[in-house]
Amino acid sequence: MKITLTLNRKRRTVDVSPLERLLDTLRGALGLTGTKEGCGEGECGACTVLLDGKPVNSCLVPTAQCSGAAITTIEGLAPRGKLHKLQRAFLECGGAQCGICTPGMILAASALPDRPTREQIRTGLAGNLCRCTGYEKIYDAVGVALGTKK
Amino acid sequence: MKSPVRQFELLRPRTLREALTMLHNESGLVPLAGGTDLLVLMNAGTLPRGTHRFLDLWGLDELRSIRRTLIGRRPQLVFGALTTFTDCISSRTVLRDLPILAQAAREVGGPQIQNRGTLGGNIGNASPAADSLPVLRAADTELVLSSVAGERRIPLADYFTGYRTSVRRSDELITAIEVLVPPGKQSFRKVGTRAAQAISKVVLAAIGKRIALGSVAPTVVRATSVERYLAAGGSEFETARELLTDDIHPIDDIRSTAAYRLRVAQNLLGQLPTFQR
Ligand SMILES: Cc1cc2nc3c(=O)[nH]c(=O)nc-3n(C[C@H](O)[C@H](O)[C@H](O)COP(=O)(O)OP(=O)(O)OC[C@H]3O[C@@H](n4cnc5c(N)ncnc54)[C@H](O)[C@@H]3O)c2cc1C
Ligand code: FES
Ligand code: FES
Numbered sequence: 001m002k003i004t005l006t007l008n009r010k011r012r013t014v015d016v017s018p019l020e021r022l023l024d025t026l027r028g029a030l031g032l033t034g035t036k037e038g039c040g041e042g043e044c045g046a047c048t049v050l051l052d053g054k055p056v057n058s059c060l061v062p063t064a065q066c067s068g069a070a071i072t073t074i075e076g077l078a079p080r081g082k083l084h085k086l087q088r089a090f091l092e093c094g095g096a097q098c099g100i101c102t103p104g105m106i107l108a109a110s111a112l113p114d115r116p117t118r119e120q121i122r123t124g125l126a127g128n129l130c131r132c133t134g135y136e137k138i139y140d141a142v143g144v145a146l147g148t149k150k
Numbered sequence: 151m152k153s154p155v156r157q158f159e160l161l162r163p164r165t166l167r168e169a170l171t172m173l174h175n176e177s178g179l180v181p182l183a184g185g186t187d188l189l190v191l192m193n194a195g196t197l198p199r200g201t202h203r204f205l206d207l208w209g210l211d212e213l214r215s216i217r218r219t220l221i222g223r224r225p226q227l228v229f230g231a232l233t234t235f236t237d238c239i240s241s242r243t244v245l246r247d248l249p250i251l252a253q254a255a256r257e258v259g260g261p262q263i264q265n266r267g268t269l270g271g272n273i274g275n276a277s278p279a280a281d282s283l284p285v286l287r288a289a290d291t292e293l294v295l296s297s298v299a300g301e302r303r304i305p306l307a308d309y310f311t312g313y314r315t316s317v318r319r320s321d322e323l324i325t326a327i328e329v330l331v332p333p334g335k336q337s338f339r340k341v342g343t344r345a346a347q348a349i350s351k352v353v354l355a356a357i358g359k360r361i362a363l364g365s366v367a368p369t370v371v372r373a374t375s376v377e378r379y380l381a382a383g384g385s386e387f388e389t390a391r392e393l394l395t396d397d398i399h400p401i402d403d404i405r406s407t408a409a410y411r412l413r414v415a416q417n418l419l420g421q422l423p424t425f426q427r
Contacts, residue, residue, distance in 0.1 A: 018160035060189040126346030127260020
């Protein structure tokens with residue numbers, strides 16, 4: 001079936017099989033491989049994208065349910081050739097090691113309010129697993145980018 | 151993806167009426183809401199045999215609302231089946247009248263799951279570990295089941311007939327959840343492996359002297375013996391603790407053991423305001 005959606009601010013029409021996962025459509029037909037597959041069962045958050053501004057696991061979303069919706073992937077977070085403030089902070093604070101969790105972490109963090117508390121950062125990222133950093137540097141990076149409340 | 155995804159079909163009704171007609175006319179259609187249970191099974195290749203045609207509810211905006219009315223002096227909250235956990239967390243009405251539902255919603259999965267998981271799906275999935283169920287059971291909840299023939303209202307207490315089974319016919323959808331909130335202090339406690347992304351080992355919700363538990367029986371249960379004891383003026387925790395063993399029937403499974411669940415359920419009971427002096 002043909003589905004029209006807005007991907008990173010551009011209208012796109014894709015032909016998908018009815019229950020195809022958004023994750024596979026993004027990485028396949030739409031050619032954006034920044035979105036990662038970790039577990040494929042909703043546990044790890046590596047596949048996080050924004051659906052109408054809200055973080056969702058793209059491994060659990062059928063593309064057909066995104067008809068008319070706006071999707072933001074890591075490729076669409078910052079204008080071409082620029083880094084988003086979260087991306088810069090992850091670099092500066094050592095918030096990324098192997099990097100597989102990073103696109104999902106950054107998109108989940110991008111939905112946080114400005115000047116979040118440490119607690120808000122932790123709950124906002126509770127659906128994202130990282131096997132490398134031990135999380136503290138990720139929380140630091142988000143705090144630096146969004147400004148932390150003391 | 152361990153399922154033959156190309157063989158799946160998706161019907162996409164534009165209205166509830168159309169959805170109910172499709173359910174009536176075709177057999178084997180499985181309702182699909184936020185997909186946070188169904189897509190997990192689909193990814194793992196563990197959908198029940200013969201499941202390959204789905205009915206997409208996600209676009210039915212008429213099932214997306216939280217309304218409040220008063221019945222006598224009690225607030226009644228009416229949730230459309232597509233109300234997400236995030237909707238519950240951000241609803242002022244829920245925070246004021248049924249704060250333990252917002253609390254339960256905040257402890258479901260992580261934000262990604264809360265943004266997609268729905269109340270209708272939590273009930274429809276019929277897991278004894280579903281976190282909204284003890285809250286809804288501690289209140290007076292009726293489910294509105296709709297079909298082309300009309301609506302019927304089923305008390306949540308009579309909805310489940312056993313482990314993962316219910317009275318819902320295959321031509322019916324859960325369309326609304328009507329929750330009459332009794333007076334009394336509300337409490338909610340969930341015990342799982344960690345705060346986020348963990349399915350409950352034991353979950354307890356209470357409103358006044360009404361106590362409901364999840365993950366300790368084939369379906370959500372009320373602690374009826376304990377409630378009777380409290381209603382008769384009893385207040386000794388030691389007695390209530392023993393009575394609870396009649397009300398719940400925990401088992402050993404991958405997440406925990408029967409002994410642990412009983413012990414934790416008793417501890418959670420002991421933390422209720424009724425037993426705090
Ligand atoms: C990582 C992860 C963590 C989770 N954590 C929790 C948790 O902590 N607590 C918890 O309770 N759950 C948890 N869940 C389970 C799930 O998110 C919830 O059960 C959710 O409420 C399901 O809603 P849904 O709309 O996504 O359901 P779907 O997957 O769309 O559907 C679930 C079932 O309900 C049926 N159904 C859906 N809507 C209707 C309707 N209107 N009428 C009739 N039948 C219907 C479907 O046919 C299906 O059988 C978790 C899931 C994941 C993947
Ligand atoms: S790949 Fe989607 S949550 Fe892990
Ligand atoms: S940086 Fe490797 S998983 Fe997070």
